[in-house]
Amino acid sequence: MEEKEISQAVVSRLPRYFRYLGELKDEGIERVSSQELSDIMRVTASQIRQDLNNFGGFGQQGYGYNVGYLYDEIGKILGLNKEHRLIIIGAGHLGQALVNYMNFERRGFIFKGIFDIDTQLHGTQIRGIAVRPMQEMEQFVRENDIDIAVLTIPKSSAIEIAEQLVSYGIKGIWNFAHVDLHVPKGVQVENVHLSDSLMKLSYNLVSRKG
Amino acid sequence: MEEKEISQAVVSRLPRYFRYLGELKDEGIERVSSQELSDIMRVTASQIRQDLNNFGGFGQQGYGYNVGYLYDEIGKILGLNKEHRLIIIGAGHLGQALVNYMNFERRGFIFKGIFDIDTQLHGTQIRGIAVRPMQEMEQFVRENDIDIAVLTIPKSSAIEIAEQLVSYGIKGIWNFAHVDLHVPKGVQVENVHLSDSLMKLSYNLVSRKG
DNA sequence: TAGATTGTTAATCGATTAACAATC
DNA sequence: TAGATTGTTAATCGATTAACAATC
Numbered sequence: 001m002e003e004k005e006i007s008q009a010v011v012s013r014l015p016r017y018f019r020y021l022g023e024l025k026d027e028g029i030e031r032v033s034s035q036e037l038s039d040i041m042r043v044t045a046s047q048i049r050q051d052l053n054n055f056g057g058f059g060q061q062g063y064g065y066n067v068g069y070l071y072d073e074i075g076k077i078l079g080l081n082k083e084h085r086l087i088i089i090g091a092g093h094l095g096q097a098l099v100n101y102m103n104f105e106r107r108g109f110i111f112k113g114i115f116d117i118d119t120q121l122h123g124t125q126i127r128g129i130a131v132r133p134m135q136e137m138e139q140f141v142r143e144n145d146i147d148i149a150v151l152t153i154p155k156s157s158a159i160e161i162a163e164q165l166v167s168y169g170i171k172g173i174w175n176f177a178h179v180d181l182h183v184p185k186g187v188q189v190e191n192v193h194l195s196d197s198l199m200k201l202s203y204n205l206v207s208r209k210g
Numbered sequence: 211m212e213e214k215e216i217s218q219a220v221v222s223r224l225p226r227y228f229r230y231l232g233e234l235k236d237e238g239i240e241r242v243s244s245q246e247l248s249d250i251m252r253v254t255a256s257q258i259r260q261d262l263n264n265f266g267g268f269g270q271q272g273y274g275y276n277v278g279y280l281y282d283e284i285g286k287i288l289g290l291n292k293e294h295r296l297i298i299i300g301a302g303h304l305g306q307a308l309v310n311y312m313n314f315e316r317r318g319f320i321f322k323g324i325f326d327i328d329t330q331l332h333g334t335q336i337r338g339i340a341v342r343p344m345q346e347m348e349q350f351v352r353e354n355d356i357d358i359a360v361l362t363i364p365k366s367s368a369i370e371i372a373e374q375l376v377s378y379g380i381k382g383i384w385n386f387a388h389v390d391l392h393v394p395k396g397v398q399v400e401n402v403h404l405s406d407s408l409m410k411l412s413y414n415l416v417s418r419k420g
Numbered sequence: 421t422a423g424a425t426t427g428t429t430a431a432t433c434g435a436t437t438a439a440c441a442a443t444c
Numbered sequence: 445t446a447g448a449t450t451g452t453t454a455a456t457c458g459a460t461t462a463a464c465a466a467t468c
Binding site for chain 1: 294310317382388396403404415416417
Binding site: 243244245255259260262263267269270271272273274275 | 447448449450451452
């Protein structure tokens with residue numbers, strides 16, 4: 001199930017296909033051609049067909065794509081049919097925002113634990129999930145089969161915490177700390193560098209781009 | 211000041227250069243060669259030189275780059291020498307997290323106002339900034355010379371609110387709503403689609419990539 | 421069958437890397 | 445001057461788009 005390596009450019013577009021197909025599905029639309037999808041999504045029909053054909057022939061000549069089927073298949077490709085078990089490190093506003101965002105749970109991303117260094121928070125709950133001291137992290141990760149850790153902590157501690165998590169067996173890190181993490185092969189890091197994003201917006205504003 | 215259009219691929223890398231140069235500066239390092247920077251940042255020296263030369267010759271043959279100077283120049287390119295005036299629409303956890311993140315302010319991104327539909331929140335303050343009713347948005351934007359609006363609202367209302375904001379003269383939208391906004395030329399949208407990011411991580415986990 | 425639209429190959433475009441002459 | 449390293453051109457690589465034969 002991994003013949004050729006798929007480029008991250010393609011992977012980055014999959015969630016967007018998934019979203020638009022979900023919307024079409026909700027509207028009760030059963031079939032869609034690459035050209036129709038192209039018009040809605042404002043990408044070329046050619047790119048849509050190329051992207052999808054990385055994963056298999058989901059369409060049918062003369063017909064197009066079955067919306068529900070394609071939606072489900074992309075969901076599977078994205079691993080949304082499997083349950084992911086997450087912990088959050090850092091119970092600040094950002095951590096809380098993520099825990100409270102129900103849609104992740106709907107997609108199979110289950111928040112199992114929250115950890116923070118602040119002893120005042122220990123024992124309090126966020127959406128029914130207790131905030132625990134950092135010391136319990138290792139045991140919790142191992143006992144609850146956690147595969148993803150979300151880092152909503154300052155950059156100063158992120159590298160060290162990430163190393164610990166990897167040693168506990170974490171396979172994926174969703175990193176909101178403004179630092180680059182270097183992890184061993186087999187561990188995935190997905191960065192959300194908010195200040196980089198804001199700076200990009202700033203650049204495009206001052207450069208008076210199109 | 212806009213001879214050739216710079217590709218977004220290059221722009222996306224600028225904040226990262228800026229971050230590493232800031233760290234070198236803090237360490238008191240005065241000069242750096244593209245090769246040294248390459249080793250630290252794990253990109254090719256060639257790419258660094260190409261990227262920088264889109265904006266001018268900041269280096270000196272036989273010497274390399276002056277850290278402080280290059281840091282300042284990239285800051286200017288990113289528009290961080292100019293003050294940006296922001297409002298946040300949506301005072302939920304995510305909105306609060308952003309308002310409370312001091313580092314944005316340090317870079318010249320000043321939060322001037324917060325708006326929310328929830329009447330219960332009106333008059334309350336977040337880090338000294340009052341939460342206002344949506345009805346006051348237009349006047350506030352015009353009177354306070356707001357150039358960036360941050361959308362931390364559900365996707366259901368995002369498109370409509372974005373349209374309003376554009377009509378009030380907003381030039382940049384930092385969009386956290388999970389929907390694609392279509393804005394007129396001259397208005398910049400920078401998307402932060404958190405669920406897309408999480409799905410990408412999920413894909414890389416299940417595809418057992420490197 | 422005729423029409424539509426995919427899957428896929430070929431062509432183009434753009435981005436990255438390599439190489440080296442210019443120059444500090 | 446000799447050595448180092450940039451700025452920049454040329455080569456390569458990868459991603460996107462176009463084209464069309466395959467086929468439903």
